[in-house]
Amino acid sequence: MTENEIKRLAAFTSELAQKGGECAAQWFRQQYTVSIKEDKSPVTAADQSAESLLRERIADRFPDHGVLGEEFGPLRTDQEYVWSIDPVDGTRSFITGSPLWGTLVALLHHGAPVTGAVCLPALKECWEACNDGGCWFIDTKKKVQCRTSGCTSLSAAIFSTTSPLYFAPEEKPVLEALYAAVRDTRFGGDCFIYCQLACGYVDLVVESLLKPFDFLPLIPIIQEAGGVVTDWRGNSLTLQSSGRLVAAATQELHDQALVFLQQQMNPGTHKNSRLVT
Numbered sequence: 001m002t003e004n005e006i007k008r009l010a011a012f013t014s015e016l017a018q019k020g021g022e023c024a025a026q027w028f029r030q031q032y033t034v035s036i037k038e039d040k041s042p043v044t045a046a047d048q049s050a051e052s053l054l055r056e057r058i059a060d061r062f063p064d065h066g067v068l069g070e071e072f073g074p075l076r077t078d079q080e081y082v083w084s085i086d087p088v089d090g091t092r093s094f095i096t097g098s099p100l101w102g103t104l105v106a107l108l109h110h111g112a113p114v115t116g117a118v119c120l121p122a123l124k125e126c127w128e129a130c131n132d133g134g135c136w137f138i139d140t141k142k143k144v145q146c147r148t149s150g151c152t153s154l155s156a157a158i159f160s161t162t163s164p165l166y167f168a169p170e171e172k173p174v175l176e177a178l179y180a181a182v183r184d185t186r187f188g189g190d191c192f193i194y195c196q197l198a199c200g201y202v203d204l205v206v207e208s209l210l211k212p213f214d215f216l217p218l219i220p221i222i223q224e225a226g227g228v229v230t231d232w233r234g235n236s237l238t239l240q241s242s243g244r245l246v247a248a249a250t251q252e253l254h255d256q257a258l259v260f261l262q263q264q265m266n267p268g269t270h271k272n273s274r275l276v277t
Contacts (some may be wrong), residue, residue: 002212003111003132005040010115010130012051014103016085017117017217018126021103024050024088025146029097029164041093044058047071050087052104058083068197071215077239084216089118090190097125099123102191103190111238116220118191127195127221135198135224146225148249151203157249160186160193161201167208173262178206181260192249193206194218204257205250206274228254232261 001009005189027046051071062083066076071086076082079161083105088094090101099122106113127146131136135146144221151157159182167175179185186193186202191214195203198221213239215229222229229247237245244259246269248254 001116006114006130006133008131009107010117010128011113013107013130014119014126014128015118016057016083016247017103017105017119017128019057020054020087020105021084021121022052022216023053024094024101024103026090028094028122028189034095036082043071044088044091044095046094047088047091051085054085054087056081058085058209066073068213068216070211072139078079080110082111082239084108084113084213086191086213086217089214090192093188093190100189100192104170104191104213104217106220108239111173112236113124113216113219116196116217118217120192120220125195127170129220131198131220131223132213133224135221137195137199146198146221147200148197148222148225148227149200150226151249152252154181154204154260155183157182157203157253158184158186158201159206160189160196161205161207162193163187171243171265174261176261177264189217191218193216194222197227197247197249198222200249204253204258205247206245206261208244210245212239214240214243215241215245218247230258232265234258 002184025048032045047274048071051069066079066082068074071147086104091106094101102120106116124140126138137144137146228251230242231241246257
């Protein structure tokens with residue numbers, strides 16, 4: 001894939017996120033029906049309409065590409081190119097009137113995301129990134145390049161996660177130990193907390209029980225801003241990942257977070273690992 005091809009695909013990725021966000025925003029703080037899916041998560045007409053629009057636009061432009069979406073399931077995800085779309089990341093925020101919800105879009109090439117875009121329509125803010133193209137923040141007044149904070153110490157880090165409710169029971173002691181190990185902890189935000197990480201406002205994000213469409217579009221955003229993101233074992237995130245994620249401002253902080261998580265999950269098995277604080 002040439003540099004110009006990546007740029008064109010990145011522009012289309014951003015266009016999709018913006019159009020999907022505009023579609024969903026028509027329902028924001030309006031009257032609509034909230035349904036509950038089999039996994040107990042909520043869904044609205046905003047989610048479904050925005051995803052339908054994005055699927056139509058992708059099919060018109062790239063009819064041979066695969067699509068992974070939250071509301072209507074996978075389509076040809078074994079293809080060379082696959083789009084990952086989450087029409088409303090943060091549906092619970094959306095239905096309770098919080099502006100911290102967004103539309104997420106990524107293009108995967110051979111399973112790895114090469115472009116990513118996040119649009120928060122209620123804030124009129126977007127983030128976009130592509131391989132070797134940097135991460136950019138865009139609002140109504142400016143477009144500026146994003147960089148992570150440069151924090152290298154776990155004890156100095158500002159840690160953020162969407163909610164302690166979104167962890168498996170066996171993971172909650174790990175989360176509580178992490179509160180004590182970092183400088184400060186913040187809750188709430190869904191995709192927005194990853195944008196905060198890319199902009200240098202928080203240093204560390206640890207989450208669990210995520211689906212691929214929750215995190216795939218965020219990978220280029222974090223990496224192109226200078227951050228590091230993997231699963232809890234340090235493996236690259238893929239369509240098959242378990243849903244455990246750790247994202248950090250620097251490689252040093254990421255390494256420390258991995259050691260800490262493994263020590264907490266497997267006490268006594270990492271005696272030789274060194275946790276720098």
